[in-house]
Every structure is written in C-alpha cells, then in structure tokens.
Amino acid sequence: MSQQFSNDFWNRMYELAREAPGRNAEVMHDGGRVVVVQDLDDADAVLRKRLANYPKNLQWFAQVGGQSRLTEDGDQWRFRAGLSQPSFSRYDHDRGYAISARQARRMAGLLAANTKAPLLDEDAIHHSILSIFTEMFLDVELDRIPMAHDGPSRLIELASRYTCIHRGQGQDAHTKEHIRQILESRRQVFGGMQCLRDAGEYDSAMMRRMLAAEAVPGYDFRFEKEMTTLFVAGADTASNSTGWALHLLATYPELQERLHAGQRAIHASLPDGPERCKAILADQDLKAFVSELLRLHSPLPFVTRVARADDRLSDIDVHAGDVVIVSLIGVNRKAMARPDFWIPDIDAAAREGVGMGTGIHSSFTWGARVCGGRNFALLELTTVLSFLIAELRLELSEDLPVENEWVGQMRRKGGHRVRVTPRVLFSPIFDQ
Numbered sequence: 276m277s278q279q280f281s282n283d284f285w286n287r288m289y290e291l292a293r294e295a296p297g298r299n300a301e302v303m304h305d306g307g308r309v310v311v312v313q314d315l316d317d318a319d320a321v322l323r324k325r326l327a328n329y330p331k332n333l334q335w336f337a338q339v340g341g342q343s344r345l346t347e348d349g350d351q352w353r354f355r356a357g358l359s360q361p362s363f364s365r366y367d368h369d370r371g372y373a374i375s376a377r378q379a380r381r382m383a384g385l386l387a388a389n390t391k392a393p394l395l396d397e398d399a400i401h402h403s404i405l406s407i408f409t410e411m412f413l414d415v416e417l418d419r420i421p422m423a424h425d426g427p428s429r430l431i432e433l434a435s436r437y438t439c440i441h442r443g444q445g446q447d448a449h450t451k452e453h454i455r456q457i458l459e460s461r462r463q464v465f466g467g468m469q470c471l472r473d474a475g476e477y478d479s480a481m482m483r484r485m486l487a488a489e490a491v492p493g494y495d496f497r498f499e500k501e502m503t504t505l506f507v508a509g510a511d512t513a514s515n516s517t518g519w520a521l522h523l524l525a526t527y528p529e530l531q532e533r534l535h536a537g538q539r540a541i542h543a544s545l546p547d548g549p550e551r552c553k554a555i556l557a558d559q560d561l562k563a564f565v566s567e568l569l570r571l572h573s574p575l576p577f578v579t580r581v582a583r584a585d586d587r588l589s590d591i592d593v594h595a596g597d598v599v600i601v602s603l604i605g606v607n608r609k610a611m612a613r614p615d616f617w618i619p620d621i622d623a624a625a626r627e628g629v630g631m632g633t634g635i636h637s638s639f640t641w642g643a644r645v646c647g648g649r650n651f652a653l654l655e656l657t658t659v660l661s662f663l664i665a666e667l668r669l670e671l672s673e674d675l676p677v678e679n680e681w682v683g684q685m686r687r688k689g690g691h692r693v694r695v696t697p698r699v700l701f702s703p704i705f706d707q
C-alpha cells in the first residue's frame with residue numbers, strides 16, 4: 276500500500292530545517308524521490324524564475340477537496356484566480372480593520388470566558404476569523420450559512436492525506452471508511468453553501484463572478500469547490516496563526532509584557548477607528564512579532580510542487596517527476612546568523628526587515644503564486660493580535676513539547692496548552 280505523507284514525514288521536514296537550514300536535501304518517500312529546497316536562491320528558482328517547470332502537485336488532493344485556484348495551473352488557474360483576486364486585492368481597508376476589530380473583541384471575550392480551561396479555545400478563534408472572511412468578502416454573517424463553521428476545514432483535512440503524493444501513485448491510499456467520510460463531508464459542506472446561490476438574499480461581487488463562471492465552457496467550475504478551499508486558505512491560516520501567536524506569547528512572558536505595554540498605550544490613547552488602525556500597523560514591535568510568528572510557526576510551512584523536466588539547482592539535480600517541497604521555514608536566511616534560530620527575537624527581526632529570507636516574506640511565498648490574500652491577512656492578523664495582546668493575559672497551562680499535526684495546514688497536536696485571563700487594569704472590550 277502506498278505510504279501516505281504522514282506526520283513522521285513532516286517531522287523530518289522540521290528536522291532538516293533544524294539540522295541544516297539553508298541547505299537542500301533529498302529524501303526518499305514511498306519509492307519516490309523528494310527534493311527538499313531550503314536554499315533561498317533555489318526556492319526563488321522553483322517559485323518564481325522557473326515556475327513553468329514546477330507546477331503544483333495536488334491533483335489527488337483536488338479530486339477529494341475539489342479543484343480550485345490553489346490546486347490548478349496555467350489557464351485553469353488564471354480563470355479561477357480572476358474570480359476571487361479582484362476582491363482580495365481591492366478591498367476597503369477601513370472596513371477590513373473595522374470588521375477585524377469587532378471580531379477580535381468578540382474573540383477576546385470568548386477566550387477569556389473560561390479562565391480555568393487548560394486548552395486554548397481554538398474553535399472560538401476559528402469562528403471569529405471565518406466570520407471576518409465571510410463578512411468581508413461575501414457580505415454575509417457566518418451564522419447565516421447553514422453549515423458547521425469547521426466543515427470546510429474537516430473536508431480539507433480528509434484531503435490532506437493526498438497533499439504531496441507522486442503522480443500516478445496513491446490510488447490504494449483510500450479506505451472505505453475514508454471515502455465514506457469524504458462523501459459525507461462534501462455533502463454537508465457543499466449542501467450548506469447552496470444558500471449563497473440565492474442572489475436575492477446573499478449578494479457579493481465575488482459570488483456574482485463565481486456563479487457566472489459556472490456557465491463558461493471548458494473550466495468545469497463549481498463555486499462550492501472554490502469556496503471550500505478559499506474558506507480554508509483565507510480563514511484557517513489566520514486562525515491557526517492566531518493560536519500559534521498566543522502559544523508564543525504564553526511561552527515568552529517578557530515578550531508578551533513588552534508587546535502588551537505597546538498595544539495598551541495605543542488602545543488607551545486613540546479612539547477606535549482609522550487612527551488607531553494606523554498606529555497598530557505602524558508599531559514596529561508588533562510587526563516584528565508577526566514576522567517571527569510566521570517564521571517559526573507558519574500554518575503552511577512547506578509548499579509542494581512536481582518537476583516537469585530535469586533541472587539543476589545550486590547543489591542538487593532534480594529529475595522529471597520528482598516531488599519538490601520548498602521548506603518555507605528552511606529558507607529564512609536572515610535569521611540563520613543569529614545565535615539561536617528557534618527563539619523569537621523581535622529586535623533582530625526588526626533589524627532584518629521584511630525582505631526576502633524573512634518570515635513575513637517567505638511564509639506567503641512569492642512570485643506569481645504568492646498568497647492571494649497577503650495584504651489582507653497582515654491587516655487582519657495584526658489587528659486581531661493587537662486587541663488580544665491589549666486585553667488578555669496568556670499563560671502556559673502545561674509546558675509540553677510541541678508536536679505538529681498536518682491537516683492541510685500545520686496545527687498543534689492536541690491543542691495549545693494556554694490559559695487565558697482578562698487583564699484587570701484595562702478592559703474596554705467587555706464594555707463595547
């Protein structure tokens with residue numbers, strides 16, 4: 276039976292980034308060759324300069340989770356990207372802040388509701404972050420869509436078993452139970468989304484473009500498939516990043532206090548609105564923290580491609596058909612000169628800036644397939660973290676080693692052992 280890309284495989288990717296960051300490697304998996312790219316210039320070749328030789332490697336994943344702009348290449352990709360990218364690129368910045376701030380306040384209230392709970396309530400984080408996405412891009416409140424908010428995440432988790440499989444392999448990776456779960460999950464998610472077809476009730480520019488696209492011959496476009504992937508790309512990423520951020524803050528109390536002092540000063544001195552938003556986004560400590568967060572705990576730390584033809588990278592030959600994994604944590608060249616690569620250091624990150632080889636740059640990839648929501652993600656994540664840092668105190672409930680789990684994104688296995696309490700001195704959130 277084909278061996279799936281399991282957590283053991285992903286743990287090996289982390290080990291490579293620890294043992295020899297910046298250096299490429301070759302691993303065998305299930306009889307196939309996998310080239311792991313950690314050299315920044317080689318990553319640039321795969322992701323940008325020689326993009327045509329390195330298409331996505333997600334056809335099995337697409338069969339389960341659905342074809343979308345994340346899985347397709349060439350004309351099929353361009354067609355799909357044209358439906359959502361106008362909304363992701365040209366959004367109202369002030370509205371994006373206002374929606375993110377409102378949901379952040381709600382999230383802070385929910386997280387602090389049970390001060391004894393030993394596990395971070397990631398469900399509450401996900402609900403609030405997906406609410407930002409649906410309000411911002413679909414003009415609809417999440418709870419009006421008759422579907423479990425984590426339904427799309429579960430479907431993608433079922434598909435994630437097929438993330439990197441070599442072409443022509445994986446046919447025997449299905450089990451009857453797995454297929455049953457996939458079909459049931461698709462039924463629930465795609466069924467729940469049907470309401471969005473009702474243009475009288477749910478009207479947004481992105482939905483209008485998608486519904487019209489279903490009639491265009493040659494693309495086999497179905498909005499439910501695209502939207503499922505976009506829900507996960509646009510919300511689970513920011514939601515997982517928020518969870519990892521709270522874990523980092525709980526793990527490094529001095530860092531937490533420094534960031535809290537800065538955010539508290541901003542929130543106390545400026546009324547909520549565009550001025551406060553400007554101050555939050557300009558805050559160098561918070562910006563450096565976001566960069567460190569994404570460098571150490573990117574929700575998508577490895578992206579997968581397949582080589583079309585033989586190629587030569589700096590120190591390794593690539594053969595046609597090889598799976599090529601770009602390790603976005605292994606390419607962060609700038610931090611490699613530090614005494615300890617694995618500890619967040621916001622002063623060092625501020626000195627290193629935001630260019631190639633830093634966490635805030637590489638975790639979204641670059642080139643034509645750069646994250647379509649990068650600018651919005653940074654606005655949203657920075658705003659949400661600002662409110663949570665100003666309002667909450669985070670402590671580790673248990674100091675356990677971190678184990679990662681691949682569910683189409685990287686999340687903390689067993690959840691974050693973080694206890695949340697409201698800060699007593701400053702709590703306007705709960706008055707609003």
Ligand code: HEM
Pocket residue numbers: 344345356359363508509510512513516569573574575578579638639640643644645646647648649651652656
């Ligand atoms: C912390 C938050 C986020 C991170 C770290 C992140 C990271 C990434 C990465 C690494 C990719 C490339 C995947 C690959 O090439 O295989 C990607 C693609 C994408 N992301 Fe994000 N993302 C985030 C948030 C968002 C948000 C908020 C949106 C939408 C509002 C979004 C929309 C997309 C889209 C549409 C693509 C596909 C781009 C294409 O190939 O056409 N992402 N993201």
